[in-house]
Structures are given as C-alpha cells and as structure tokens.
Amino acid sequence: MNTPDSNSGAVKPLVDLEQLQSACDGDAGLMRELIDLYFGQADEIMAGLGKGIAAGDVGEVNHLSHKLAGSSLACGMTALIPPLRHLEHNAKAGHLNGAPDWFAQAGVQLEAVRTFMRDYLSQNSP
Amino acid sequence: MRKILIVEDELVVRSIYRRKFEMSGYQVETAEEGSAALKLLPIYKPDLIQVDIMMPGMDGVEVIRQIRAWPEFRDVPILVLSSFYRPDLAKEAWKAGASKCVSKMDCTPNLVLELVEQLLGGENTGQTPKFGSIPLAEGALEPARPSPARKPSGFATKLTLKQDATSPKTPTPPKAAAEPEMVEQWPPPDALEAPLPKLKVSLDLPPSTGSAPSRPTFGRENEGAAPSKPTTRPSFSGPSPKTSETDQGEPIVQEEVPTGESVPADAAPASGPDFRMEIRQDFLKRVPQIQAELRERVGALIKSKSATDQLRLLKELEGSVSSLASLAGITGFGRVSHLSGALDALIKDLRKKPNQMTASVLRSITHAMDCLNLLFRDLNQMPQEIPQSVLILVVDDEPISRRTIAVSLGKASLRCIGIEDSTVALTILQENPFDLIFLDAEMPGLSGFELCTELRKLPTNKSTPVIFVTSLTKFETRAQSSLSGGNDLIAKPFLMMELAVKALTYLLKPPASADAKSGPVLSDE
Numbered sequence: 001m002n003t004p005d006s007n008s009g010a011v012k013p014l015v016d017l018e019q020l021q022s023a024c025d026g027d028a029g030l031m032r033e034l035i036d037l038y039f040g041q042a043d044e045i046m047a048g049l050g051k052g053i054a055a056g057d058v059g060e061v062n063h064l065s066h067k068l069a070g071s072s073l074a075c076g077m078t079a080l081i082p083p084l085r086h087l088e089h090n091a092k093a094g095h096l097n098g099a100p101d102w103f104a105q106a107g108v109q110l111e112a113v114r115t116f117m118r119d120y121l122s123q124n125s126p
Numbered sequence: 127m128r129k130i131l132i133v134e135d136e137l138v139v140r141s142i143y144r145r146k147f148e149m150s151g152y153q154v155e156t157a158e159e160g161s162a163a164l165k166l167l168p169i170y171k172p173d174l175i176q177v178d179i180m181m182p183g184m185d186g187v188e189v190i191r192q193i194r195a196w197p198e199f200r201d202v203p204i205l206v207l208s209s210f211y212r213p214d215l216a217k218e219a220w221k222a223g224a225s226k227c228v229s230k231m232d233c234t235p236n237l238v239l240e241l242v243e244q245l246l247g248g249e250n251t252g253q254t255p256k257f258g259s260i261p262l263a264e265g266a267l268e269p270a271r272p273s274p275a276r277k278p279s280g281f282a283t284k285l286t287l288k289q290d291a292t293s294p295k296t297p298t299p300p301k302a303a304a305e306p307e308m309v310e311q312w313p314p315p316d317a318l319e320a321p322l323p324k325l326k327v328s329l330d331l332p333p334s335t336g337s338a339p340s341r342p343t344f345g346r347e348n349e350g351a352a353p354s355k356p357t358t359r360p361s362f363s364g365p366s367p368k369t370s371e372t373d374q375g376e377p378i379v380q381e382e383v384p385t386g387e388s389v390p391a392d393a394a395p396a397s398g399p400d401f402r403m404e405i406r407q408d409f410l411k412r413v414p415q416i417q418a419e420l421r422e423r424v425g426a427l428i429k430s431k432s433a434t435d436q437l438r439l440l441k442e443l444e445g446s447v448s449s450l451a452s453l454a455g456i457t458g459f460g461r462v463s464h465l466s467g468a469l470d471a472l473i474k475d476l477r478k479k480p481n482q483m484t485a486s487v488l489r490s491i492t493h494a495m496d497c498l499n500l501l502f503r504d505l506n507q508m509p510q511e512i513p514q515s516v517l518i519l520v521v522d523d524e525p526i527s528r529r530t531i532a533v534s535l536g537k538a539s540l541r542c543i544g545i546e547d548s549t550v551a552l553t554i555l556q557e558n559p560f561d562l563i564f565l566d567a568e569m570p571g572l573s574g575f576e577l578c579t580e581l582r583k584l585p586t587n588k589s590t591p592v593i594f595v596t597s598l599t600k601f602e603t604r605a606q607s608s609l610s611g612g613n614d615l616i617a618k619p620f621l622m623m624e625l626a627v628k629a630l631t632y633l634l635k636p637p638a639s640a641d642a643k644s645g646p647v648l649s650d651e
Binding site: 018019022024025030033034037038066067070073074075 | 479481482523524525526527529530533537568570597618619621622
C-alpha cells in the first residue's frame with residue numbers, strides 16, 4: 001500500500017517492508033513483537049511530544065522526536081520519519097517553528113502506518 | 127566394509143574426511159557437488175552420506191531432498207555439516223530428511239567419526255546399519271531444550287547495584303556461572319541479587335523459546351564450573367572436558383581444544399596419533415595464502431564502485447571465508463572458525479540484500495579481517511577456546527533498538543543485559559566488569575559519549591571495548607566517540623549479522639590486543 005506524497009506527487013511507501021523484514025531477520029514472531037513494541041512506544045512518545053510542544057520544551061521535543069525517528073527507521077516505518085526529522089531539526093536549532101503542523105502530520109502518518117500494518121499482518125498471518 | 131559418500135565442494139575438507147574415514151576402515155567415495163553425488167548414488171550405494179549444506183549449485187538441502195526421494199535411500203543415514211550461524215539451514219536440512227546436523231565450526235574429524243559410528247549403529251563391522259533406531263532430531267544443532275533440572279543461570283544474577291551513597295557496598299564482582307550461558311531462559315528480574323525497585327532496568331535477551339528457536343551453543347555445554355569472574359579482565363578459557371552430557375543426559379563427544387604450544391594428539395587410535403597434528407600443520411602452511419587471498423578480495427570489495435562488481439566480489443569473498451571457516455573448524459582453530467563463520471553468514475546476507483552494503487558494513491568486514499589476521503598471527507600462542515561466559519551490556523533508551531541488538535547478539539549465542547537508563551548503567555558499571563559494551567549515542571540524561579567518558583574512569587571497565595550504536599554517522603560523531611574513549615561505531619539500521627560479527631571481533635580478539643585499547647581506528651573512512 002502506498003500513499004501519495006502531497007508535495008512532490010511521487011509515490012512513497014508508508015512502510016519499508018524490506019527494512020522491517022531485515023530488522024526481524026525474517027522471523028514472523030519477532031516481527032510481531034517489534035511492531036507491538038513500536039506502536040506502544042510511538043503512542044507514548046507522541047503523547048509526550050504533544051505535551052513538550054505545548055510547553056515549548058525544545059529539549060524534550062528534540063529527544064522524543066529523535067527517539068521515535070530512530071525506531072521508525074529501524075522498523076522501516078518510513079512515513080513518520082520526515083515530520084519527526086523536521087521537529088528534531090528545529091528543536092536542535094532551539095525553536096519550535098511549525099512544530100504543531102509537523103506533529104499533526106506525524107500523527108496522521110502514524111495512524112496510516114498502523115492501519116497498513118494491521119492489514120499486512122492479517123493478510124500474512126500463518 | 128561400510129561405504130561412505132562425502133558430498134563436499136571444498137577439496138581440502140573432502141580430502142581430510144576421506145583420509146580419516148579410510149584410516150578407520152571405511153570405503154570412501156567423494157563428490158564435489160550435488161549432481162555428481164546423485165549420479166554416483168545408485169552405483170556406489172553408500173551406507174552413510176555426509177553432506178556439506180552450503181555448496182555452489184545444488185545446495186545440501188536439495189541434495190538431501192533428492193536422496194530421500196529414492197526409496198532405496200530413504201533410510202540411509204545422512205550426516206550434515208552446517209554452519210553454526212545458519213540454524214535456518216540446519217532446520218531445512220532436518221525437514222529434508224537429514225539424520226544429524228553438526229556445526230562445521232565446532233566439529234573435528236574425530237567428532238565426525240564418532241557421529242558416523244553412532245549413525246551406523248556401532249562398530250564398522252560391514253553389517254547393514256539399522257538406521258531406523260536412531261532418532262532423527264538429535265544433532266548438535268538441534269534447538270536446545272531447557273532442562274527442568276538445570277537451574278537457569280545468567281549474568282543478571284551476578285550484578286550488584288549501589289542505589290545510593292548510604293547503601294552498603296557490595297563490591298562482589300559478577301561470578302561466572304557454573305554453566306555456559308549461551309542457551310536457556312534469561313533469569314527474571316527478580317533473580318537479581320540486589321532489588322531494583324526504583325531503577326529502570328530491563329533485561330533483553332535473544333529469543334530462546336516460542337516462535338524463534340534457541341540458538342545452538344558453541345558446542346561445549348556443561349563444562350563444569352568456570353573460574354570466577356575476576357574484577358580485572360575476564361579469562362575466556364576454562365576447563366574443557368573431553369566428554370559431557372546434554373540436558374537429556376546424552377553424551378556429547380568433544381575433542382580437547384588445542385591450546386597453542388601443546389597440541390593434543392588425535393585421540394582415536396584407529397586414526398593414528400599424528401593425524402590431527404598433520405592437518406593442523408597443513409592448515410598453518412596455507413595460512414599466508416589464505417591471508418593474501420582475503421586481503422586481496424576485501425581490498426577489491428572496498429574499492430569497487432558498481433553494484434555488479436560488488437556482488438561478484440562478495441561471491442568470491444564468500445567462497446574464501448566459507449572455506450576458511452570449514453578448514454579452521456576441522457583443524458580445531460575455534461576462534462578463527464567462529465569469526466570466519468559469522469563473517470560468512472554476514473556476506474551471505476549481503477548477497478541477498480546488496481542495498482545494505484553500507485560504509486558501516488564494509489568497516490565491520492574490514493575489522494573482522496584485521497581480527498582474523500591477529501588470530502592467524504597468534505595461532506600457536508593462544509588458546510583457541512571460544513569465550514564461554516561473556517558479559518555484554520547494552521545501554522539504549524529505545525526498546526526496539528535494545529531488542530534488536532539482543533537478537534543480533536543471540537545469532538552468535540551471546541546474551542546481554544539491556545539497560546534503558548544511562549545513569550543506572552553507570553551505577554552497574556561501577557561494580558561490574560563487562561566484556562563488551564554497546565551504547566546508544568543520544569540518550570536523555572547522560573548521553574552515550576558522556577557515559578563512555580565516565581566509564582573509562584572506572585577500574586572495572588576502563589579498558590572494556592565500547593561500541594556506539596547510532597544513526598549519527600557524521601565525522602563529528604566519530605570524533606566524539608573516539609574522544610570519549612569509544613572503540614568503534616555501528617550505524618543504525620544494521621544487519622543483525624553485522625552486529626554479531628562486530629561483537630565477535632572484539633570478543634575473539636587475542637586477549638593482549640583486546641585488553642589494550644587497540645580497537646579499530648575510528649577515522650578510517
């Protein structure tokens with residue numbers, strides 16, 4: 001499943017399945033475990049990010065966006081990486097300009113990825 | 127006279143086994159590849175077939191499938207030589223009908239001969255074997271079964287924690303477990319000596335039950351009490367009894383591991399006492415040639431620009447490394463065999479996923495080659511035992527990363543302690559010496575670099591190799607890593623075998639060079 005990129009018109013995958021497979025070395029059990037870990041952590045981080053942005057806490061926003069971007073990269077959840085990198089980049093530079101928008105975009109992508117993975121797992125369950 | 131067919135693409139390995147079996151009174155025929163073996167089969171009618179799992183062209187699994195498709199060979203014992211680092215292949219071999227799988231990295235001609243005799247149902251009397259009585263799944267690579275009688279052991283039981291300045295100090299160093307710790311369940315957190323109610327400590331371990339099979343051990347289970355872990359650098363070597371028992375009480379035949387100057391004589395009288403010495407000497411003579419070939423192939427791989435060239439060069443390198451793993455295993459050079467075996471598995475992964483060929487991977491391959499060169503240099507001066515009781519610490523605030531590192535280490539049967547909080551990690555590091563530490567660079571509280579700087583001040587871990595696992599790969603990161611006292615970097619996302627190779631590179635390095643902070647140079651790219 002792919003989603004259109006509103007900026008370029010190019011089609012980018014929501015999830016890099018090859019990377020996800022690689023992260024769990026083709027082990028279906030480990031894949032489920034990593035996916036559960038990922039979404040559990042992502043929800044927690046997104047909640048923290050929302051609070052950090054509201055409080056104008058650049059340190060917290062920097063740390064949390066870096067953390068979620070890192071695990072998104074590791075699990076191949078590529079759709080979340082650009083908005084998170086923007087948040088991280090700006091927070092590192094000491095400001096939160098546009099942070100609510102990037103945060104909202106990250107939230108939308110997270111839900112899209114969650115739906116994608118739910119479908120994927122139900123189609124690929126043994 | 128019983129007849130054995132050896133299916134093996136590596137000429138030297140083929141010759142060694144042929145000689146070993148012939149010296150023991152068997153009639154032997156060899157085939158260099160699967161299709162030749164299948165042609166030979168109805169003419170030669172062997173009593174036992176020894177198959178190398180990884181061969182060019184038709185692989186071992188396919189050979190076994192085709193053999194088993196012939197009704198007259200359905201019950202002929204098939205002994206498979208597989209890779210310790212490819213348990214998936216051993217599984218496939220079993221499914222295809224293999225009788226027994228052994229790891230090339232740990233098997234010597236004596237062990238193989240013992241297994242052959244076991245599979246043939248006793249002495250080489252020329253009688254027809256009763257293969258039906260031999261259980262199919264009892265090979266050395268069979269997923270380990272936890273024994274209820276065997277008390278779970280683990281590194282966590284050795285940890286001591288000083289929670290605050292008023293707590294009584296418990297400067298007890300971690301005790302080496304009484305048993306090797308490569309398999310079995312990780313102990314639950316409540317097994318820790320000191321309670322950790324206020325600290326965020328998680329224990330990450332590779333999967334040992336459930337969906338993923340347990341990793342095989344290095345092949346030397348239940349070695350008896352290992353020496354207590356010293357507060358200085360740990361000793362990897364321990365007693366190596368010639369025989370021991372599996373969890374099920376089945377004997378595991380083990381050859382004494384050669385320890386440098388005193389090369390043990392071959393134990394099998396039928397084979398002659400000089401056999402092992404002879405094959406070791408042959409191997410030692412070949413070492414300069416092997417080194418030159420590896421150097422040339424790795425050099426060409428690093429310089430190659432096109433994907434097509436890289437794939438070709440990877441294939442060539444795989445051939446050299448795979449052959450080295452077999453030869454070193456057969457001659458009892460365990461460290462060389464294990465490192466080259468892991469490297470072989472990494473190269474195989476890269477051939478499947480060429481887009482994962484990053485600078486980090488190339489660097490890991492190069493460092494593994496450097497380590498192999500050190501091992502070659504010291505082949506006759508150092509123990510060849512594989513580390514039995516290894517303490518690895520992983521500090522990363524990100525659970526997925528900790529889990530992935532733990533699973534990666536599990537590929538080399540290594541287990542680790544995963545810590546989320548870098549401040550807690552520092553407390554643990556104050557009291558406990560580790561053999562290897564993986565640190566995330568960016569963490570809240572103490573960053574990985576800050577933690578590294580601090581741990582270098584600790585007598586317990588001042589020289590423990592530290593590897594940063596980070597998505598930051600800029601020059602500044604490398605400089606920071608080096609300045610903080612780090613030994614190496616590995617870039618996220620990484621291939622699991624890459625991390626396993628990286629760990630083995632540090633753990634199998636000759637002790638003198640591992641103790642000194644002589645880790646791979648950080649600014650070589």
